Amino acid sequence: MLANRKILLCVSGGIAVYKAVALVSKLSQAGATVKVIMTASARQFVQPLSFQVMSRNDVYYDTFDEKDSSVIAHIDLADWADLILVAPATANVIGKLANGIGDDMLTTTLLAATAPIWVAPAMNVHMYDHPAVKRNIQQLHDDGIRFIEPSEGFLACGYVGKGRLEEPEKITALVADYFARPKLLAGRKVVVTAGPTRERIDPVRFLTNFSSGKMGYAMAEAAAEMGAETVLISGPVTLPVPKGVQRIFVESAEDMLNAVNAEYETADVVIKTAAVADYRPIDVHSQKMKKQAGGSTLELERTTDILQHLGKTKTHQLLIGFAAETNDVGHYAKDKLERKNADYIIANDVSEAQAGFESDTNRVTVYGKGGFEQSFEMMPKLELARRLLGLIMEKEDLHDR
Structure with a gap:
């Protein structure tokens, strides 16, 4: 399953080190080449020799112990890995990584890494629930690091709750699934729009919406991940750029329209997730508007409907739109599918808890031509995105377009 894959395992100190x-054994049996970095605390629980025997590679724990004088070890390891696992990840290591601290072999290597990093926490249930730990985990999420959630059960401290390192078999299966994911979009160009737009009223005010861009x-x-040349046209958000993605920042609906038009002819797939403003002020004031007695009227005009514009002008592109609704979701999604000449509309009820703007999870239904309809239950947005693209790409043959 993992033949020729290079996994760097970063082990921090906790009783879960034995896992x-x-x-290492499970990953090696699956065909991976595994190298291990240990913290000083991890070596209090398990000796490096155990990892050396299981991996058949040197174990690293001293930043200044350069085993090969032709390279700098922590940079070389960071460049070598296809995937980096931090398991178990203590609250201490999570906090260091979230705040950019590199004070040992493990943390300096993580700071130098360009490969995907997965973190598998293991700690006391109350530590895992501490506000500082939660903040650090959220920061790493925002930085694009993936987490393997701890499981619930009996902990070494005597508590029963969430905090157990996920089982080695499960982690190995997740890694194998990651590398086995088919490159259904290899050689194709995908353009994605994301986030809100801003329509200026004056130098300090604008019209916008709650879209987070997630x-x-x-x-x-x-x-x-599926191999596409990916261009992300993004409104004003603070999310990190996904690995392997070219991001183009825009502000207004007009900016987004122009950016999409510039990429449209060479695109194979266009995915319109952005929450684009439907209206903009007719007059944009060059100076800050001052408060006046009584009410005030702001006159608006329609912006260009980008999805409808793309539907009218498409030649070979696969056009996927999103519909954020608060009622009659299916009715509005099907109407949008026909009216805007899209190939698929992915619709959700943004009034539903944990499925609206700014949430990390979503629940959607996909509508396609010919009455196609498929629903997805609530799940993290990245996992949902993988499933959505997998479904659509397996149904579509881009060579026919």
Whole structure:
């Protein structure tokens, strides 16, 4: 399953270190080449020799112990890996990584890494629930690091709850699934729009919406994972650029229209997740508008409907739109599919808890031509993006377009 894959396992100190030894065994049995970095605390629980025997590679733990004088070890390891696992990840290591601290072999290597990093936490249930730990985990999420959630059960401290390192078999299966994911979009160009737009009223005010861009960024990341040349046209958000994605920042609906038009002719797939403003002020004031007694009227005009414009002008492109609704979701999605000449509309009820703007999860239904309809239950947006693209690409033959 993992032949020729290079996995760097970063082991920090906790009783779950014994599971990391089993994880090296499972990964090696699956065909991976595994190298291990240990913290000083990890070596209090398990000796490096155990990892050396299971991996058949040197174990690293001292930044200044250069085993090969022709390279700098922590840079060489960071460049070598196809995937980096931090397992078990203590609250201490999570905090260091979230704040850019590199004070040992493990953390300096992580700071130098360009490969995907997966973090598998293991700690006391109350530590895992501490506000500081939650903040650090959220920061790493925002930085594009993936987490393997701890499981619930009996902990070494005597508590029962969430905090157990996920089982080595499960982690190995997740890694194998990651590398086995088919490159359904290899050689194709995918353009994704994401986030809100801003329509200026004056130098300090604008019209916008609650879109966080998370679903669009997830779609771009999934497309890149599937081998696509991916262009992400993004409104004003603070999300990190997914690995392998070219991002173009825009502000207004007009900016987004122009950016999409510039990429449209060479695109194979266009995914419109952006929440584009439907209206903009007719007059944009060059100076800040001052408060006046009584009410005030702001006159608006329609912006160009980008999805409808693309539907009218498409030649070979596969056009996928999103519909954020608060009622009659299916009715509005099917109407949008026909009216805007899209190939698929992915619709969700943004009034539903954990499925609306700014949430990390989503629940959607895909509508396609010929009465096609398929629903997806609530799940993290990146996982949903992978499933959506997998479904659509398996149904579509881009060579026929």
